[in-house]
Amino acid sequence: xxxxxxxxxxxxxxxxxxxxxxxxxxxxxxxxxxxxxxxxxxxxxxxxxxxxxxxxxxxxxxxxxxxxxxxxxxxxxxxxxxxxxxxxxxxxxxxxxxxxxxxxxxxxxxxxxxxxxxxxxxxxxxxxxxxxxxxxxxxxxxxxxxxxxxxxxxxxxxxxxxxxxxxxxxxxxxxxxxxxxxxxxxxxxxxxxxxxxxxxxxxxxxxxxxxxxxxxxxxxxxxxxxxxxxxxxxxxxxxxxxxxxxxxxxxxxxxxxxxxxxxxxxxxxxxxxxxxxxxxxxxxxxxxxxxxxxxxxxxxxxxxxxxxxxxxxxxxxxxxxxxxxxxxxxxxxxxxxxxxxxxxxxxxxxxxxxxxxxxxxxxxxxxxxxxxxxxxxxxxxxxxxxxxxxxxxxxxxxxxxxxxxxxxxxxxxxxxxxxxxxxxxxxxxxxxxxxxxxxxxxxxxxxxxxxxxxxxxxxxxxxxxxxxxxxxxxxxxxxxxxxxxxxxxxxxxxxxxxxxxxxxxxxxxxxxxxxxxxxxxxxxxxxxxxxxxxxxxxxxxxxxxxxxxxxxxxxxxxxxxxxxxxxxxxxxxxxxxxxxxxxxxxxxxxxxxxxxxxxxxxxxxxxxxxxxxxxxxxxxxxxxxxxxxxxxxxxxxxxxxxxxxxxxxxxxxxxxxxxxxxxxxxxxxxxxxxxxxxxxxxxxxxxxxxxxxxxxxxxxxxxxxxxxx
Amino acid sequence: xxxxxxxxxxxxxxxxxxxxxxxxxxxxxxxxxxxxxxxxxxxxxxxxxxxxxxxxxxxxxxxxxxxxxxxxxxxxxxxxxxxxxxxxxxxxxxxxxxxxxxxxxxxxxxxxxxxxxxxxxxxxxxxxxxxxxxxxxxxxxxxxxxxxxxxxxxxxxxxxx
Numbered sequence: 001x002x003x004x005x006x007x008x009x010x011x012x013x014x015x016x017x018x019x020x021x022x023x024x025x026x027x028x029x030x031x032x033x034x035x036x037x038x039x040x041x042x043x044x045x046x047x048x049x050x051x052x053x054x055x056x057x058x059x060x061x062x063x064x065x066x067x068x069x070x071x072x073x074x075x076x077x078x079x080x081x082x083x084x085x086x087x088x089x090x091x092x093x094x095x096x097x098x099x100x101x102x103x104x105x106x107x108x109x110x111x112x113x114x115x116x117x118x119x120x121x122x123x124x125x126x127x128x129x130x131x132x133x134x135x136x137x138x139x140x141x142x143x144x145x146x147x148x149x150x151x152x153x154x155x156x157x158x159x160x161x162x163x164x165x166x167x168x169x170x171x172x173x174x175x176x177x178x179x180x181x182x183x184x185x186x187x188x189x190x191x192x193x194x195x196x197x198x199x200x201x202x203x204x205x206x207x208x209x210x211x212x213x214x215x216x217x218x219x220x221x222x223x224x225x226x227x228x229x230x231x232x233x234x235x236x237x238x239x240x241x242x243x244x245x246x247x248x249x250x251x252x253x254x255x256x257x258x259x260x261x262x263x264x265x266x267x268x269x270x271x272x273x274x275x276x277x278x279x280x281x282x283x284x285x286x287x288x289x290x291x292x293x294x295x296x297x298x299x300x301x302x303x304x305x306x307x308x309x310x311x312x313x314x315x316x317x318x319x320x321x322x323x324x325x326x327x328x329x330x331x332x333x334x335x336x337x338x339x340x341x342x343x344x345x346x347x348x349x350x351x352x353x354x355x356x357x358x359x360x361x362x363x364x365x366x367x368x369x370x371x372x373x374x375x376x377x378x379x380x381x382x383x384x385x386x387x388x389x390x391x392x393x394x395x396x397x398x399x400x401x402x403x404x405x406x407x408x409x410x411x412x413x414x415x416x417x418x419x420x421x422x423x424x425x426x427x428x429x430x431x432x433x434x435x436x437x438x439x440x441x442x443x444x445x446x447x448x449x450x451x452x453x454x455x456x457x458x459x460x461x462x463x464x465x466x467x468x469x470x471x472x473x474x475x476x477x478x479x480x481x482x483x484x485x486x487x488x489x490x491x492x493x494x495x496x497x498x499x500x501x502x503x504x505x506x507x508x509x510x511x512x513x514x515x516x517x518x519x520x521x522x523x524x525x526x527x528x529x530x531x532x533x534x535x536x537x538x539x540x541x542x543x544x545x546x547x548x549x550x551x552x553x554x555x556x557x558x559x560x561x562x563x564x565x566x567x568x569x570x571x572x573x574x575x576x577x578x579x580x581x582x583x584x585x586x587x588x589x590x591x592x593x594x595x596x597x598x599x600x601x602x603x604x605x606x607x608x609x610x611x612x613x614x615x616x617x618x619x620x621x622x623x624x625x626x627x628x629x630x631x632x633x634x635x636x637x638x639x640x641x642x643x644x645x646x647x648x649x650x651x652x653x654x655x656x657x658x659x660x661x662x663x664x665x666x667x668x669x670x671x672x673x674x675x676x677x678x679x680x681x682x683x684x685x686x687x688x689x690x691x692x693x694x695x696x697x698x699x700x701x702x703x704x705x706x707x708x709x
Numbered sequence: 710x711x712x713x714x715x716x717x718x719x720x721x722x723x724x725x726x727x728x729x730x731x732x733x734x735x736x737x738x739x740x741x742x743x744x745x746x747x748x749x750x751x752x753x754x755x756x757x758x759x760x761x762x763x764x765x766x767x768x769x770x771x772x773x774x775x776x777x778x779x780x781x782x783x784x785x786x787x788x789x790x791x792x793x794x795x796x797x798x799x800x801x802x803x804x805x806x807x808x809x810x811x812x813x814x815x816x817x818x819x820x821x822x823x824x825x826x827x828x829x830x831x832x833x834x835x836x837x838x839x840x841x842x843x844x845x846x847x848x849x850x851x852x853x854x855x856x857x858x859x860x861x862x863x864x865x866x867x868x869x870x
Contacts, residue, residue, distance in 0.1 A: 065807055066805075066806035066807025066808065066844050067806070068806065195800070195803065196803055196805075198805070198808065199799075199800055199803060199804075199805055199808075200791060200800065202805040202808030202811055203791055203796045203799045203800060203804075203805065203811060203815060204744070204784060204785065204787070204788070204791045204796060205742070205743070205744015205745070205783065205784035205785045205812050206744065206785075207808055208743070209743075209809065211743075211746075211747065212737075212743035214741065214743075220738060245727055246727075263726070263730075263734055263738035263739065264734050264737070264738050264747075265726075265727075265730045265731060265734035265738070266727075268750070269727075269729075335843060336807065336809070336843055337746070337748045337754060337756060337807070337809040337810050337841065337842070337843050338746070338748070338807070338809045339747065339748075384807075384808070385807060386746070386807050386808070386809025386810075387807040387809060387843050387844060388807075389843070415747075417750060418748065418749045418750055418751075613803055617803065617806055617846075617849075618806075620845060620846075620848060620849070621806055621844045621845030621846060622845065623845065624842075624844075624845025624847060625843065625844070625845050646749050646751055646753055647749055647753040647754055647841055648751075648753055652841050652842075652843060653845075653847075654837075654838035654839070654840075654841070654847075655833065655834060655837045655838050655840070655842075655847040655850060655851065656834035656835075656837075656838040657838075658845065658847035658848060660848060661848060
């Protein structure tokens with residue numbers, strides 16, 4: 001996932017059809033996964049259809065998991081096509097080939113920033129074609145006509161035509177290669193307040209998520225995977241299971257075992273009564289203590305150098321004085337509230353799959369592999385996800401559903417019970433950060449060093465490469481920062497574990513930002529410098545947009561003023577996934593040691609905020625999710641088994657702990673940046689810095705838990 | 710064969726399921742009322758909350774055998790047209806993100822407003838802290854409850870703004 005995508009505007013719009021008298025525009029997004037074919041063949045991936053009745057149907061390849069991008073995409077089309085808000089209907093595209101659809105994956109905070117250009121151009125082209133069709137009919141120049149809310153007007157004569165009356169003629173117009181986009185001042189929807197498209201059905205229970213999908217004759221199944229990581233199924237005794245009313249079958253699947261029943265409860269009950277014999281495999285002795293020791297050991301081994309400026313190694317070799325600190329981040333579970341599930345209906349060598357997923361194409365590939373059938377034999381329909389956060393980029397459960405449906409010859413919905421979800425996650429990788437700063441004899445700061453030791457997702461299946469190559473993704477937030485260090489040495493050491501790593505909202509940027517932004521405060525303290533001033537100095541002439549965010553949140557939190565007794569202020573900033581975010585946190589520690597966050601002032605710069613309330617939602621929510629991660633979340637292992645099971649031992653911040661989050665959107669200019677991920681990384685360091693200011697305690701290990709006073 | 714009669718959203722149903730079947734699964738799998746959500750199955754998240762004889766319960770913890778004859782209200786029965794003041798407040802404040810937990814939160818708010826017409830922030834904390842939300846919609850939930858309280862206080866009128 002690159003942070004910034006360069007989008008080529010050539011040849012991505014074309015008329016793909018005029019069915020039933022409608023005007024249908026397609027967009028080809030030249031995404032990394034779908035380069036423009038050298039042949040110039042037009043393969044559209046987002047459809048905008050203007051129907052003869054004036055209705056607009058927009059087919060989107062990107063799933064909605066709560067991130068709100070569907071509303072933003074609608075704003076782009078409604079604005080540039082110039083139609084009434086309510087005239088647009090949005091449909092989710094079934095999974096299709098990358099050459100046609102580009103990447104359908106909702107991840108990397110990409111949906112709005114990738115689609116704003118091409119999707120807006122397609123809508124604007126449609127508008128121009130409709131205007132041209134009207135002008136032609138009236139025999140007047142197109143420049144004398146204007147589009148307004150689904151009509152074309154000819155002001156001089158007072159005539160007007162509805163879009164629906166023009167679709168046939170419009171489809172015969174040539175497609176403008178450079179359609180004129182609106183000026184920002186002309187936006188009707190973009191950047192304005194509009195209700196989310198998915199809210200009404202989410203307040204009355206009518207929204208259909210993956211687990212709500214029903215199919216005639218469908219069975220319900222729950223699955224169980226080996227409790228020990230890397231273990232396998234030997235066999236089972238299902239005598240008690242078969243006695244449960246409604247249980248139909250016990251099925252061996254590649255990943256473990258499934259109990260199939262007439263309803264979910266019977267499946268759950270049947271699974272509880274199943275006596276399973278597991279082969280524990282090679283990891284039965286794995287423990288968190290052992291993993292921590294491994295990371296510590298790897299931290300002493302020779303690393304790979306990712307970045308070195310101003311002869312940093314010499315600087316550190318000759319420095320008069322150095323300070324160092326170790327920062328640690330645990331494995332985290334995404335734990336979206338809708339557990340993992342999928343419904344499959346296998347018929348012969350074909351399958352239909354209904355699944356809450358962030359990655360419909362990956363789901364399709366997983367199903368095809370499970371069925372040993374061509375990808376084209378699989379239809380995947382992405383339903384609403386009850387949260388994703390990166391967990392649903394994987395599609396483990398799709399294979400379960402396909403295998404069970406094939407085995408029983410009927411449609412089946414499989415569900416991972418909450419305990420199964422927690423214990424078999426794709427965990428945010430564990431990491432250790434060895435930080436060092438060098439000073440000369442007079443106390444002048446000379447060098448910055450950050451050694452990242454982490455479980456590598458990129459090289460999990462190819463550790464040999466990981467020994468000689470950098471995992472660039474794992475260095476996000478550590479290397480290539482805007483800070484102008486006096487001298488810098490960024491190092492990487494892979495330390496893989498048997499646990500499955502997964503992309504967790506902001507991926508590695510959060511661990512690296514934690515270490516960077518908190519250790520930077522340690523340096524400020526050492527230098528007796530104001531942490532804000534020091535940051536601004538390091539950003540001088542490098543990234544004024546991050547500096548502006550820091551200034552803004554500092555002003556909002558009352559930086560430099562004395563906070564209430566016992567309270568401390570801390571701040572931190574990030575640039576990741578094309579977006580910038582800064583948080584200023586006011587926090588204190590209760591007598592019990594419990595951390596209390598009173599207020600978070602947050603500023604986000606994603607360039608043009610297409611859907612401002614969506615930006616606020618993502619930022620408010622990101623702060624809370626990151627707070628949960630900072631103070632509570634950790635996945636630990638003993639005897640090869642994940643120790644956390646439900647929300648009792650993997651708690652989430654509640655409403656009584658969630659701080660007031662005030663979001664300040666600051667448009668620092670092009671390009672449009674990501675929104676979903678940037679609010680995550682700066683929270684933990686800003687909180688750590690605030691707790692230091694309040695108590696003098698430096699929190700370097702997540703989760704912070706309770707603070708000993 | 711056991712059979713239990715329950716009234717859900719003013720409609721009577723007789724269900725033929727085992728006595729220990731949690732009401733949650735009767736609603737979702739037997740009656741097809743999927744607005745009530747499974748999040749944990751052990752009463753920790755609140756996503757499956759429903760009213761049973763006027764009391765808010767976690768339907769994953771209530772066995773059908775204990776709910777025989779009960780009058781049950783789910784999110785689908787709160788209003789026919791999203792017109793309940795709490796639903797309107799939820800829309801006005803644009804609360805849901807993924808939305809999975811929101812049925813429980815909405816019914817939790819309805820329950821709170823029954824006993825606290827004008828809840829304070831402390832009242833909201835006490836009543837709502839056991840409902841989990843992974844997306845972090847908490848401050849909007851708080852605002853929506855205050856908004857709904859205003860609406861309830863003025864004869865069902867919701868103030869837009």
